[in-house]
Amino acid sequence: MPRHDPADYLDMAALPRLLDALVTQGWFVGERFIDTALCHSLQAELQGLKAQSHLDEAGVGRGQTHRIKRDVRGDAIHWLDRESRAQRQYLTVMTFLQQAINRTLYLGLFEFEAHFALYPPGAFYKRHLDSFRGRSNRIVSTVLYLNPAWTAAHGGEMAMFDPDDPEREIARIRPELGTFVCFLADRIPHEVLPTQAPRASIAGWFRRNTSLNGIVDPAL
Numbered sequence: 001m002p003r004h005d006p007a008d009y010l011d012m013a014a015l016p017r018l019l020d021a022l023v024t025q026g027w028f029v030g031e032r033f034i035d036t037a038l039c040h041s042l043q044a045e046l047q048g049l050k051a052q053s054h055l056d057e058a059g060v061g062r063g064q065t066h067r068i069k070r071d072v073r074g075d076a077i078h079w080l081d082r083e084s085r086a087q088r089q090y091l092t093v094m095t096f097l098q099q100a101i102n103r104t105l106y107l108g109l110f111e112f113e114a115h116f117a118l119y120p121p122g123a124f125y126k127r128h129l130d131s132f133r134g135r136s137n138r139i140v141s142t143v144l145y146l147n148p149a150w151t152a153a154h155g156g157e158m159a160m161f162d163p164d165d166p167e168r169e170i171a172r173i174r175p176e177l178g179t180f181v182c183f184l185a186d187r188i189p190h191e192v193l194p195t196q197a198p199r200a201s202i203a204g205w206f207r208r209n210t211s212l213n214g215i216v217d218p219a220l
């Protein structure tokens, strides 16, 4: 029996904790937060995209300032385009989450954009913010991890840092299948530590509007 309610695809019991954590500390991590079968479908789709050379090297900055910078980030990406059932399901779940966040936090989010990301062995993403205060329309960042049986030896953790003391690490997250992270895009510095194995994820952003003062997203 196919299920149609987005609430069937996320950990509803953890949702109040997510909302509370976003307000009180600016970030949330939930293990097995997204339905396991859906994560496996998304992981299989990402493998297929790689096999068909449908991944592009990720860059830094937008428009004229977009550059490939291997010394900053080493992932290859594919923007979600609703092409598969799994993508549509995930986007429906994110829309559901957006409504819950809006009801609670009044952030006025009205759009979600996301891309698959694959980090080959040796790749990393240096410490950064996903947006700069007043300059960006990315309000809340999300990451869903798609790696079954990830061990400490695989590395590739996401480290988050204290907004008021960016040298102080506040969390280190293993990119295990089903783990979901969200955080305030202009508050939480974070990085991807070098991975020892191919590392699959979907990075996404809830946005407020498509451009602000003619500036569409900041350069890094």
Ligand code: OGA
Binding pocket: 117, 125, 130, 143, 157, 158, 190, 191, 192, 201, 203
């Ligand atoms: C990003 C990012 C973190 C991760 O894509 O901006 O920070 O753990 N990703 O993949």
Ligand code: MN
Binding pocket: 128, 129, 130, 141, 190
């Ligand atoms: Mn980021």
